[in-house]
Amino acid sequence: MTQTIQIETDAIVIGGGFGGCYSLYKLREQGLSVKLIEAGSAFGGVWHWNRYPGARVDTEMPSYQFNIPAVWKGWNWSQRFPGDEELRRYFQHVDSVLGLSKDAFFNDIVTRVQYDAGSCRWTVVTNTGLQATCKYLIAATGSSYKKHYPKFQGLNTYAGKLVHAADYPKDLDVTGKRVGVVGNGASGLQIVQDLAKEDCQLNVFIRTPCFAIPMRQREITTEEAEMMKGYYDGIFDRCYKSVTGFPHNTRLQSAHQATPEERKVLFDELWARGGYSFLVSNYYDFLLDEKANSIFYDYWVQQTRARMTNLEKMDLVAPLKQHMLIGTKRPSLEQDYYEMVDRPNVTLHNLKQSPIVEFDTTGLVTCDGSSNKHLDLDIVICATGYDAVTGSLLDLGITDKNGQSLEEKWSNGVLTHLGLMVPDAPNFFMVYGPQAPTSLANGPPFIEMEVDWICKAIAKMDKEGLQSIEPTKQAAEEWRDHVAAVSEHTLYPKTDSWYMGSNIPGKRREPLIYLGGMQRWWQSCTEALENWDGFSTK
Incomplete structure (x- = not known):
């Protein structure tokens, strides 16, 4: 029998990735009692779960980490783009330095979250019997937690090994096996890139070819890592003040203002x-103008095709005629992906020409319009991503002060103010959620800005003697309209992607990410905090 554990605390944080760890650290620093609830067995978020071959971050160091001197002074990255194992070690280091575990509950999946208007407190219930109440609730559930399996006919009858990229078994041996990889996003690319080097027959099922550019991975010596710390203040400051959260140089020039020679x-x-x-x-x-985008595509396709020998394969993964708007789906970084799919042990399947019809006990069936083809597979890997951005939030079972579920509230479209709060949900904050820059920003610096705003809001509440704050419906509707209007000025709506919610059948198609950049978003956040513009206070 599950034993009920009851806790009362100032704040509860749901999720133990970058957002959850930083929320716990900052709220405790502010003097609040805080508890964190995490579904996994350790901190790390997406890096706790992602253990598939080749899993690696595509933001380069040192900008993908916490700007906490006590943490970074004792930590050196070994690669320009660290892999999943090093990232898990990093979170262990963060925990060791900041002492986060003492306030965390692991292996607890939140099943119900309810607000009580009488006590002005939230109650959080988990599958293990934990019941926690709090004044402030922070959902740091991330964009990539709820796994998506395509609803292929007969998939449940398949008797081989079925694996999701986010649940990859440690001991999976592909030697001598017939392996199928379904999905061509970031995880699919990294898996194919690694497994192609193994002694297996690799079948890659591609509906929409990915857009990938060279990673240029390299090792970083301890001496270089230490030297770079002399520039950390400048690097982090640049991240906070940039449009995307990256410290890169920017160019305020149109592609059309340069000659072909200058562009080259x-x-x-x-x-x-x-x-x-x-x-x-x-x-x-290039994300605003189709002609500019095509200039980028033409360069990319020539560079990519030059690395391959099989004409049929290159016509699928890098066709001469532009088949996608560059950047409107999540761009990926690769090390030798195009050389790997060019290998003879790799077969590419064009799902637009021959879609998957069904699975059976031994494999799957495709159809090219005139005939069916059966393919025997020992292992099927679904690199099919997530119900991104909103999926993990909706699974929490959140009910607002009027007894309405978040799923009902968002049935006609996501409604937030600034991507941080939801109407009729007092003192409920989101980190890395919808209608904020989120997945189009460098995660850690953007998350730090969100959490810093939450802490400032709570400090302002305390100073003014307020019990609760919540955004007005009008402010949320105006923010939703602004998010949509900004999106319409870009090329993103012209492409089906998880940025638009269109990777999940039946999910409402709408811009889930604020495309106006971090600075415009942050200005709106700062202005709202000055006099609670757009908020109801109590």
Whole structure:
């Protein structure tokens, strides 16, 4: 029988990734009693769960970490783009330095969250019997937690090994096996890039080819890592003040203002530099103008095809005729992906020409319109992503002060103010949630800004003797309209992606990310805090 544990505290944080860890640290620093509830067995968030071959962050160091001197002084990164194991060690180090575990409950999945208007407190219930009440509730559940499995007919009859990228078993041996990878996003690319080197027959099922640019991975010596700490203040400051949370140089010039020769020089320079420099430090209008976007595509496709030998494969993954708007789906970084899919042990399947019809006990069936083809597979890996941004929030079972569930509240569209709070949900804050820069910003510095705002709001409440704050419905509707209007000025709505909620069948298609950049968002947040503009106070 599950034993009920009851806790009363000032604040509860749900989620133990970057957002949860920083929330726990800052709220405790502010003098509040805080408890953190995490579904996994350790801190790390997406880096606790993602253990598939090749899992690696695509933000380069040192900008993907907490700006907490006590933490970074005792930690050195070993690679420009660290892998999942190093990131898990980093979170262990964070815990060791900050002493977070003493206030955390692990292996607890939140099943119900309810606000009581009489006591002005939230109650959080988990699957283990934990019941916690608090004044302030912070949902730091992240964008990538709720796994998405496509609803293929017969998938439950498949007798081989079925794996989701976010639940990859440690002992999975692909040697001599027929392996299928479904999904071509960041995780799919990294898995294929690694498994292609193994002694297996790898079948890669591609509906929409990914857009990937060179990572230029390299090792970092301890001496170099220590030397870089002399620049940390400048790097972090640049992150906070940038549009995207990255410290890269920016270029306030249209692609159309440069000659083809000038563009070629810049493209070559940024391509050689690696990482997201090719996008962040390039001409600014490739996400605003289709002609500018096509200039980027033409360069990318020539660079990519030159690395391959199989014409049929390159026509699928990098067709000469532009098939996508660059950057409107999540861009990926790769090390040798295009060389790996070019290998003879890798077969690419074009799902637009031959979609998957069904699974059976031994594999799957595709159809090219005239005939079916059966493919035997020993292992199927679903690199099919997540019900991103909103999925993990809706699974919490949140009920507002009027007894209305968050799922009902958002049935006609997400409604938040600043991506931080929800109408009729007093003292409920979101970190890395919808309608904020979130997934299009460098996570840690953006998260720090969100949590700092929450802490400032709580301090202002305390100073003014307020019991609660909540955004007005009008302010939330105006913010939603602003998020939509900004989106319409970009190329993002022209593409189906999880940024728009369109990767999940039946999910409402709407901009889930604020595309106006961190500075415009932060200005709105700062102004709102000056006199509670857009908020009801009690």
